[in-house]
Amino acid sequence: MKDIKPRSACPLSYGLDFIGDKWSLLIIRDMALNNKSTYGEFLNSEEQIATNILADRLGMLEAYGFVTKQVAADKKSKFLYRLTEKGISLVPVIIEIGLWGSVYNPPGLNTQLLSALQQDKEGTIRRIQENLRRHE
Amino acid sequence: MKDIKPRSACPLSYGLDFIGDKWSLLIIRDMALNNKSTYGEFLNSEEQIATNILADRLGMLEAYGFVTKQVAADKKSKFLYRLTEKGISLVPVIIEIGLWGSVYNPPGLNTQLLSALQQDKEGTIRRIQENLRRHE
DNA sequence: AATTTCACTTGCGAATTGCAAGTGAACAAA
DNA sequence: TTTGTTCACTTGCAATTCGCAAGTGAAATT
Secondary structure (H helix, E strand, O other): OOOOOOOOOOHHHHHHHHHOOOOHHHHHHHHHOOOOOOHHHHHOOOOOOOHHHHHHHHHHHHHOOOEEEEEOOOOOOOEEEEEOHHHHOOHHHHHHHHHHHHHHOOOOOOHHHHHHHHHOHHHHHHHHHHHHHOOO | OOOOOOOOOOHHHHHHHHHOOOOHHHHHHHHHOOOOOOHHHHHOOOOOOOHHHHHHHHHHHHHOOOEEEEEOOOOOOOEEEEEOHHHHOOHHHHHHHHHHHHHHOOOOOOHHHHHHHHHOHHHHHHHHHHHHHOOO
16 A cells, blocks of 8 residues: 655644545445445445445555454455544544535435434434444 | 536535545635635645646636635735635534544644634634634 | 356556646836 | 736646456355
């Protein structure tokens, strides 16, 4: 994996050095909100990521500790990707971009989740993160 | 400006279609948090964006209504970029990425702002946004 | 033994990025 | 009035990244 060199000390810039692209956060979304965990499941997402890009991003996310990779219990050729605490801590980021998108793009966010976030943003985010920590 | 076509109905994906790159949010950061407003000021930022990329991103941000462009009062060859409401509503996004970065990258965020956010995140974000609306 | 599933890898053209130099209008100084 | 400077870009080109399509290889299934 080619290494990422921070462009500045700014924490926003630092974050963008890792997740400043069109795909990384979608993979994390799939793990955080859609209960997906395998290469095949990520490939099936609506946005149609290319196979090489997916492999590249999963490699980056693993190399930098956003996710872990383990062999599946049922099949030795299948791998399960799970968010680490570092990955879980990006949940507020994907939620805020999603909330922005649900305002500026009519069709939208899972209605259930959207209304939960509107009722109690902090609590909803916390509950999502706690669920992920139970790696459920 | 080449047009952006949404990859899916997902609001996160929709947001990333616009701001899913390494530069757009840094420009918005400069306007939202660093009180910058001109091409020259954006160029001087620590991350050293290339002139053509900056011009391209400013064009995109203007074309899609994140910022407005007006001639400066003092010089006719100088332009002032200002965040619109659509741009201001990205403040929570840059704050969340910044908070993430300040945890996973030691040197960091403006200490003043960081501690304000730790004390009262919602209030601090709201105050930043209100200040921007007064286009101060 | 043959096929299918799963997770990738490879090759290659197209698009994007990034460096360096150039352009042109407005204003300032000589 | 010419000359230089500031400001905001544009242009050309090499290098990197993206994205499509096809291929590979190990493991499981038929």
